[in-house]
Amino acid sequence: MLTSQRKALILDRLRRDGQVVAKALADDLSLSEDTIRRDLREMATEKLLKRVHGGALPLSPDLPDFSARQAVSSEEKRRLGAFAARMIEPGQTVFLDGGTTNAEIVRHLPKDLAVTIVTHSPTIASELEHHSAIDVILIGGKLYKHSMVTTGAAAMAAIASIRPDIFFLGVTAVHPVRGVSTGDFEEAAIKRHIAQYAAETYVLATADKLDAASPCQILPVTAVSGLIVPPDISEESLTPYRNAEVPILPA
Numbered sequence: 001m002l003t004s005q006r007k008a009l010i011l012d013r014l015r016r017d018g019q020v021v022a023k024a025l026a027d028d029l030s031l032s033e034d035t036i037r038r039d040l041r042e043m044a045t046e047k048l049l050k051r052v053h054g055g056a057l058p059l060s061p062d063l064p065d066f067s068a069r070q071a072v073s074s075e076e077k078r079r080l081g082a083f084a085a086r087m088i089e090p091g092q093t094v095f096l097d098g099g100t101t102n103a104e105i106v107r108h109l110p111k112d113l114a115v116t117i118v119t120h121s122p123t124i125a126s127e128l129e130h131h132s133a134i135d136v137i138l139i140g141g142k143l144y145k146h147s148m149v150t151t152g153a154a155a156m157a158a159i160a161s162i163r164p165d166i167f168f169l170g171v172t173a174v175h176p177v178r179g180v181s182t183g184d185f186e187e188a189a190i191k192r193h194i195a196q197y198a199a200e201t202y203v204l205a206t207a208d209k210l211d212a213a214s215p216c217q218i219l220p221v222t223a224v225s226g227l228i229v230p231p232d233i234s235e236e237s238l239t240p241y242r243n244a245e246v247p248i249l250p251a
Contacts, residue, residue, distance in 0.1 A: 001029065006039050007048070014049060014058050015211050015240055018177030021055040058175055058213040060183075076230050077101045080204040082108040083228055083251035084168055087202070090114050092165040095194055096124050098149035099170035101204045103127055109134070118162055120150040120190065137162070144187055151186045159194055167198035169224070173212035174205045176240035179221050181214040188216035200225040202249075210237055221246055 081104025098121030120139035141155030226247035
């Protein structure tokens with residue numbers, strides 16, 4: 001088997017199983033474990049996966065700070081935000097997570113749309129300043145500055161009293177096996193808590209977030225009501241999610 005074929009197989013195993021164990025793969029392919037470990041080292045250098053003891057995991061996305069992410073407002077994010085905004089109906093209560101992609105939802109909401117927006121992100125709340133028809137509920141708590149969202153017991157208690165019709169969940173990674181995830185334990189707990197009380201939970205997933213895994217799982221991918229994705233994502237990339245019966249909504 002050629003090196004390129006082995007590496008393609010390794011990536012397929014990562015998508016399917018969420019991990020690669022060097023010894024097991026070497027046995028499956030009747031190759032030496034050293035050969036597989038060399039492939040994994042090279043692929044880690046190429047930023048295709050994350051090396052761990054005994055094998056590899058999907059790549060964990062970089063986590064630039066909020067101000068750096070805010071400066072990058074891609075057409076992809078705008079398209080996802082516009083699609084999500086059209087899902088919101090008058091009279092609904094909508095929980096908006098923090099993040100630059102969710103900020104695009106706010107920017108595409110009609111100024112006269114009469115809804116209630118709940119958020120634990122002061123930056124999301126400030127985007128709604130000129131939406132006179134929207135009631136805004138801002139959840140307080142300890143500010144996690146990296147994502148500009150509140151966490152902790154006070155936030156948990158306030159969230160428990162609200163029953164949103166839709167929760168737009170912000171994540172840093174989406175994987176068919178490892179679920180939707182983020183980089184901070186406390187932030188993951190808050191996101192999971194919100195989803196517990198929401199009737200539906202949707203994730204806006206840019207292409208770079210698919211088939212990746214961050215350290216802290218929020219939910220299994222099967223627990224979300226749907227993934228809102230760019231229209232040009234390949235069917236091959238989406239097949240594991242469809243096989244898990246996760247609704248896919250091309251924006």
